[in-house]
Amino acid sequence: MTSDTKHHLNPLSLFYFLFRHLWDWLFIVIVTVGPLYGFLEKHGISPILGFAALVVLIIFAVTIRYLCFTFEIGTDMLTINSGVFIKKHTHIPYGRIQTIQHSQWFFLKPFRLEKLQIETAGHDDKSPEAVLPLVSESIRDTIENKRVQVSRSNVTPTATSPQPPTYLIRPRDLYIFALTSLGIFPLIAILLALYGKLQEMIPKKVINSLTSELIHQSLIIVALIGILIVIIGIAGSFLSIVQRYYRFTLTVQANQLKTYQGLFQRNSVTIPTNRIQAIRIKQNVIRQLCHLSTIQALAASSAGDDEKSNDLMVMPVVNTPEVFPTLTPFVEWTPKTSIALTHLRKTTYWYFIRNALLVTVIPIIVCLYFFHLWGLFSLILLIIAILLGWYSAGNTGWAISGNQLLMQVGHSFTRSQYVIPKKNIQSFSLHQSIWMSSKGLAHLEVNLRHGNHNQEIELRYLPLGVAQEIFEWLKKRH
Amino acid sequence: MTQSNHLPTKIKTVWRISAYITFTVLALIAIACLIVFKFTNWHWLVYATIVFAVLAVIDVIIELLLVPYRYSFWRYTLSDDAVELQSGFIFRKLVSIPIARVQDVTLAAGPILQSQKLQEVWITTASTSHKIDGLAPQVGEQLRKQIMKMAVEVNDHDV
Structure with missing residues (x-):
């Protein structure tokens, strides 16, 4: 392997290392404070000097860690070297990269620095295979170009349109999207819980002296507080969504999807369209009434949108009738128009x-x-x-279109429609209890790779004939 | 061969032995609790003993009763394209794993399986993994070969 020289991260990442392990350091400091102080007193050394030495030690450790962290952008793979005592070398061939994710805090923008996260389909839990905490923006371009070169040489080049399609979220859509989120409800619950805690913390005496006065006003106060909590909840959820999807942009270039989003921290994810395992079109009940849909991608990488779900946001809001026409220019294997689903009796x-x-x-x-x-x-x-x-029940639906299976399910007032290419279905099964068999019903379950785990999608209580038909269709190889 | 097969009959012995082993382990824990109680007089240990003893008895009875049921309804089918696993009568399940999706096959045998000359087969795809409780070594080997052949043919393991 002809590798270029080893690169270090940007020196500013010293702060990153320092803050990432801040809690560990604080712990060490707190634990050592007592004994160290005693030890220093005994030997007549000024405590300030001792603690200064400790700080120097910490800085030294961080610097060592920084110096040991290097990466090489080779001709056919990316290599990351890290570790002080245990040397770790991660080699990632460009062709194996699933997603490249970069995020940039607004204060790093002038320095043109960002955090890069690179994921493969490897089963390593939680953390991405490679994290470059702080590197120059040009690094990402280099890696992305290398990846495109690799995929070009393997796959027949597709005609690249002169102007790549671009989608930019309209501010109005974003506001509607934020207002129709069901995320408000958990937030309200948290605020209510906090309020309860606060009430507990106020001394009993204060409450007792106040109660007599307040007793007749209490109903109004409770109502007011309730309303206030709801308003704060809505505002909080609204702002957090708006800042997260601020100026959401989607482009496609050389068969790679690329998204940008965020106000304070600009996040971006790149994924080749053929690595997408399935497309999910999601609507909660409110958005269903407003005819708005969210399009997400399921991929074998946990580069994601947020905490728990590894869903890759493709388009936050689209008018439901326009979902497929809007999506096809970006992900070419999806149906061109929406497909009528069969529903349950x-x-x-x-x-x-x-x-x-x-x-x-x-x-x-x-x-x-x-x-x-x-x-x-x-x-x-x-x-x-x-x-x-x-x-x-009302939202359960299915259809077969070409080489794709469309499944729609409703869960806790959220409807998800999945578009799944047959080749991405890892395994599938039919379930039936003895009572269902006499009624001629069956569940059909399909397994997909999503993030680092399995995602099962189940159509429940299908007529047995239909379930078997889909089962047989899945069994056929082409 | 595309007709569905039962597991080898020897698997019943394996299931029975493992049921007895679970029984023994639980019973030993119960006895240990009792012994410790004799020495320490911790009263909660009496309850622990009872719980473990009851668990041991119930578990072994259920496991043993289920052996013929499991055996008669557990079937597998090896076809050119897929492995199909079928199980249960009250709760029926039919799983199909396209061979083209299989990432790896693991054959393993612990002491109990070894004593019966059987192998456990794990079939792993990019997202799920499936287990066949026991197969004769030559069947396991055949499955492995078939999957390897397929893996070379098909080249769209696009995960």
Whole structure:
């Protein structure tokens, strides 16, 4: 391998190393404070000098770590060397790269520095295979070009259109998107919990003296606080979404999708379109009413949009009827127009509702047992359960189009439609209980690679004939 | 060969032996609890003993009763394109793993399986992994060869 010279990270990344391990360092400092102080006193050394030495030691350790971290951009692979005592060398062939993710805080923009994360399909949990905490922007271009070269030589070059299609989120769409997020509800719950905690922390005496005065006003106050919490919740969720998807941009070049997003921290992900395992079109119930959809990509990399889900955002908001026409210029294997799905018969809705009701039985019994009459409020759960079941059943749908399977499921008031190329289905199964077999029903489950794990998509209570038909279709190789 | 097969009959012995082993382990824990109780007089250990003893008995009974059920409804099919695993009667399940999607096949045998001259087969795709409880070595070998052949033919392992 002819490798270029080893590069170091930008010297500013010293701060990165320092802050990333800040808690470890603080821990060391706190633990050593007592003994060190005693030791220094005993030997008549000024404590300040001692602690200065400790700080110097920490800086020294960080510097060593920095010096040991190098990377090489070779002709056919990227090599990352790290570790002080245990030397670690990670080699990543360009062809194996799934996603390249870079993020840049606004204050690093003038320095043209950014964080690079490179992922392969390897099963390594959680962390990306390569993280370059702070490098010059040009590094990313170099790596991306290398990757394109590799894929060019393997795959027949496709005609690149003179002007690559670009999608930029319209501010109005973004605001609507942020307002229609169901994320508001968890946030409200957190705020309510905080409020409860605050109330506990206020001394009893204060409350007692106040209660007599407040007792007749309390209802108004509670209502006001409730409204305030909802408003703060909505505003918080709104702002966090707006800042995250601020100026969301999607482009495609040489069959690689590239997204940009974010206000304070500009994030960007690059992924080759043929590495996308499936496309998900997602709508919560509010967005369904507004005819707005979110398009995400499932990929074998955990480069993602946010915390728990490894979903790669492709387009945050699109008008539902325009989903496929807007998407095809970017991901060419997707259907050109939306495809009519087959839905379940109304008679099977009952099973979904029954299952949802069964889940609520235990909490209702617990509530009735502990709160007696007040526990009757838990019966609201029954209504929610019926709605949930109805929603799931009503949104279940499927279709086969060319070499792709379309599956649509409804979960907790969110509808997801998956477009899955057959070649990406890793395994699939039919499930049936003995009671279902007499009714002629079956569940069909399909397994996909998503992030570093398996994602199963299940169509429940399909007519057996349909389930078998899809099963047989999946079995055919071409 | 595309007809579905039962697992080798010897697998029943394997299941029984492992049921007995679980029983022994749980029973030993129960006995250990009892002994420690005799020396220390910690009363909660009496409950622990009872729990473990009951668990041991129930577990071994259920496991042994399930052996014929599991055996008669667990089937596998090896075809040119796919491995199919079928199980259960009350809760039926039919899994199909396209050979073109298989990433690796692992044959393994612990002491119990070795004593019965069987091998456990793990079939792993990019996202799922599936287990066949026991196969005769030549069948496992055939499966391995078939998958290797396919892996060379198909070149779209695009994960």
